Amino acid sequence: xxxxxxxxxxxxxxxxxxxxxxxxxxxxxxxxxxxxxxxxxxxxxxxxxxxxxxxxxxxxxxxxxxxxxxxxxxxxxxxxxxxxxxxxxxxxxxxxxxxxxxxxxxxxxxxxxxxxxxxxxxxxxxxxxxxxxxxxxxxxxxxxxxxxxxxxxxxxxxxxxxxxxxxxxxxxxxxxxxxxxxxxxxxxxxxxxxxxxxxxxxxxxxxxxxxxxxxxxxxxxxxxxxxxxxx
Numbered sequence: 001x002x003x004x005x006x007x008x009x010x011x012x013x014x015x016x017x018x019x020x021x022x023x024x025x026x027x028x029x030x031x032x033x034x035x036x037x038x039x040x041x042x043x044x045x046x047x048x049x050x051x052x053x054x055x056x057x058x059x060x061x062x063x064x065x066x067x068x069x070x071x072x073x074x075x076x077x078x079x080x081x082x083x084x085x086x087x088x089x090x091x092x093x094x095x096x097x098x099x100x101x102x103x104x105x106x107x108x109x110x111x112x113x114x115x116x117x118x119x120x121x122x123x124x125x126x127x128x129x130x131x132x133x134x135x136x137x138x139x140x141x142x143x144x145x146x147x148x149x150x151x152x153x154x155x156x157x158x159x160x161x162x163x164x165x166x167x168x169x170x171x172x173x174x175x176x177x178x179x180x181x182x183x184x185x186x187x188x189x190x191x192x193x194x195x196x197x198x199x200x201x202x203x204x205x206x207x208x209x210x211x212x213x214x215x216x217x218x219x220x221x222x223x224x225x226x227x228x229x230x231x
Contacts (some may be wrong), residue, residue: 013220021217025054034116035084041115042079045108050113051078052148052174053218057085060146061174065207067170069143073136074098075129075157076149086146087118096122097136099129101149129153133160141166148174151191154198162207162229169229173198177214177223199225207231 025031031054039051043118052060064072064086070093072086077100087096100106106126113122125132145161147154154173161171176182176199181192202210202225210227 012217013218017216017220018218020027020057021053029054029058031057031145034112034118034208035081037115038079038081038084041108041112042081045079045104045107047079047108051081052085053138055217056174056215056219056224057082059224061085061089063170063172064144067143067168070094071139071142071144072096073142073145073161075133075145075147075161077109077124078102078105078148080112080124082111082146082148083109084116084118086144087113088116089121090121092121094121097125097139098122098144099127099132099149101126101128130156130160133157133164136164140164142230143169145169145171146174147172151175151198152194154194155201158163158198158201158227162205165229167229167231171208171225172179172231173225173227175222176212176225177221179221182223202227 018050020215042051043049060082070091072090074083074086077098083098090096098107103126106124110124113117113119130153142164145164147157147161149157176195178192178195181189182195187193192230202208208227208229210225212223212225214223
């Protein structure tokens with residue numbers, strides 16, 4: 001979800017999407033108590049309710065597990081909900097580094113990771129991502145990189161993700177459809193324009209192969225970019 005604006009970038013969700021998402025969450029996804037506790041802690045602290053949905057979080061988990069990821073980078077921590085999904089997919093010696101601008105958000109996330117018993121495998125780094133990303137070069141490459149932060153920064157985050165990758169790294173970027181507005185070249189919305197620029201940057205990059213999947217659900221209409229680094 002859109003961690004830059006504090007609102008769901010997918011807009012108002014269709015009631016059918018919400019009902020279906022909740023049905024699938026209860027029947028198939030079945031998030032555990034630690035995940036619910038992370039959402040509760042975020043609510044109690046007044047964080048915006050913009051975490052990824054449960055089905056989306058489980059998708060992140062399954063991707064990380066299927067590719068055998070050991071080292072994951074997340075750009076945009078919020079309250080730690082997506083981070084729990086990611087780090088719980090890693091082996092015992094795996095590690096998640098997650099970057100967060102807001103110290104309050106970072107504090108809530110650290111508490112959620114500890115309650116989930118995952119604190120020893122997660123490092124929350126506070127500061128502007130564009131300033132903290134260059135400090136990660138000694139810890140690269142990462143197997144999986146998840147971008148879910150301020151939209152104007154996506155192109156820069158993608159460039160850094162490439163620098164911190166290896167052939168086979170997967171880069172995922174959330175909120176890239178934005179109610180379909182991304183298809184409108186005349187849009188004056190700064191976030192939409194930033195996402196268009198990001199997608200154009202991805203399209204022009206010869207070292208990657210990418211797709212974008214539209215999504216609907218409790219968060220409305222949006223999409224996820226899936227980018228594989230080939231060289």
